[in-house]
Amino acid sequence: MKIGRIVLLLAAAIVFEFFVGRSPYRSFLPVDWFLLATATVARSGNFVRAVATGAAAGVLEDAVSQPLIGLNAFAKAVIGYALTLVSVRVVFGGALAVGGALFVASLANEAIVALLSALLSQSPIVIVSPDALWRAAATGVAGGALESAWNFPWREWWNRRRLRRLR
């Protein structure tokens, strides 16, 4: 994946983060947009870019949401590497598989951040909470939906629709 696209992905993640965050429906859509961007890059199979994207996305996320910069950068760099490894070693696709992988990745992200936070800030460890599960589920569903939309044959669908109208 080209660097320009990665930058666009990160920008889109920021936009979505603020868009949903400002909305009154934010609690219904706690999607980890930065994780989605990292996973998208990881699917291309490029370890370096996946790790770099994860680190950059994590830094951005930390800057806007965490008291310590580096927590999510650490977690997302690891997750970027792991997801790239999975996408290289295992051939998988489909909305369900992608959604499931993102669900697990989001939970792992939460666990890593919780551990680091506990180590560095002496805060209590909360690895799995209802919020974390809800966030993971939302991220998984959003990822699955995006995967479905990405693989949908839009061109054929549009052509069929146009033909139907012409008849």
Place this chain on the structure above:
Amino acid sequence: MRPQKPHAEIAAANPRRGGAVLVMVLVACVLVLSAQAQARGGRGTVLQSWILSATAPVAAAVGALSHGASNAVSSTLALFRAREENERLRRDLDARERELFRLRAEARQGAEEHRLLGAGASLPGVVGTVPILLIERRAGVQGALIGAGSADGVVAGSALAVPAGLVGRVVTVGRGVSRAQLLLDASAAAGARIARTGELGVVRGDGHGALILNNIATTSSVARGDLVESAGIDGIYPRGVPIGRVESVSRGSKLFLEIRVAPAADFSRLTDVLLLAPSLAAKESAEPGRNTAQ
């Protein structure tokens, strides 16, 4: 399919190189975190401040966009809610208008009943008021459907009247409604008496909205304007209820006068009538084989 760039692809897809980058990134993160952790409780880091400053315009712009979108969604939802509320209020208003109409009708009905009962105090044996549901005038038949039946104590033969005068009698009794024969019916008859002279005759309907008083001898001194009232000799109508006033007197046969009587009751404006207690004869005739249409 990914673009064919063998060297770059192989290098990028090499987990070892990726692992090295990962280790570097993680070490950097740990260092950054450690540096921040020492300064915990302070004002925050310069890096965080820079990033926040850089993202502030984006955050403001996207926030405004999100706020606008949320407002649009809220406005749309509010519009739908307003429509639903409007429908509900309309239904509520309709129901209240119906209720108001019903209450007004009941009030009018109550006032009419009160007026009738007050005015009809002079009439004998008033049982109560009954509403007229329908009046039929067809081929000499002058009948009415009244909104009371056996459940309300109506008996076949019960006389109907208004304070102004006699109206007719109940001929068929149902449970909730009954059929009455008006005095104007071509086949209706009532024993009558000229109040001034005391002469007795029979009043019959002519089927056209007027009454004929028969059996008054040519020697009678009856005159136009004389009051004709029920005589109580027919076993149906009680005595002393006004029937009408003499309208015209002419010589009919050799023995009897032909007398036209203008009804005292205004049959064209009947809405409620007084139900009078049936006479003993009517009661007795009704009891054994009650003429009912249940």
